[in-house]
Amino acid sequence: xxxxxxxxxxxxxxxxxxxxxxxxxxxxxxxxxxxxxxxxxxxxxxxxxxxxxxxxxxxxxxxxxxxxxxxxxxxxxxxxxxxxxxxxxxxxxxxxxxxxxxxxxxxxxxxxxxxxxxxxxxxxxxxxxxxxxxxxxxxxxxxxxxxxxxxxxxxxxxxxxxxxxxxxxxxxxxx
Numbered sequence: 491x492x493x494x495x496x497x498x499x500x501x502x503x504x505x506x507x508x509x510x511x512x513x514x515x516x517x518x519x520x521x522x523x524x525x526x527x528x529x530x531x532x533x534x535x536x537x538x539x540x541x542x543x544x545x546x547x548x549x550x551x552x553x554x555x556x557x558x559x560x561x562x563x564x565x566x567x568x569x570x571x572x573x574x575x576x577x578x579x580x581x582x583x584x585x586x587x588x589x590x591x592x593x594x595x596x597x598x599x600x601x602x603x604x605x606x607x608x609x610x611x612x613x614x615x616x617x618x619x620x621x622x623x624x625x626x627x628x629x630x631x632x633x634x635x636x637x638x639x640x641x642x643x644x645x646x647x648x649x650x651x652x653x654x655x656x657x658x659x660x661x662x663x664x665x
Contacts, residue, residue, distance in 0.1 A: 558638030603639030
């Protein structure tokens with residue numbers, strides 16, 4: 491059985507790359523958010539700095555991207571909210587099975603986010619525009635949901651694999 495896990499473990503660098511890309515996107519969005527917000531606030535009080543009308547909508551859109559993408563990152567780090575109060579009283583295998591069950595539920599949510607989020611982005615988003623930027627489609631406002639769904643799907647597949655592997659393979663160095 492461990493041979494199959496060795497073969498699948500070769501995919502891990504791909505998960506690392508996806509994680510680094512999503513993390514980089516979140517960092518860029520945060521920088522853009524800070525710069526635009528700083529400019530908008532300064533523009534209200536300093537006469538020669540412009541206060542663009544589009545700043546609020548762009549900041550909110552960037553925040554939407556960061557919120558859902560960083561939630562997907564939390565899946566990879568196993569940092570999402572979870573109930574662990576009874577873990578010390580339950581058998582270790584039962585905890586792993588419950589973790590797999592929770593991962594399957596989140597995986598289903600990821601699929602719903604991809605399918606429904608894309609549908610909304612294409613159908614609803616393409617029909618509207620930003621109020622302060624009439625030439626920009628609201629598609630960009632709805633796009634974070636399917637993007638986060640894709641990231642969640644990737645990271646949940648890795649989490650499910652890790653839990654299944656922990657059932658069959660004993661960790662080295664643990665007595």
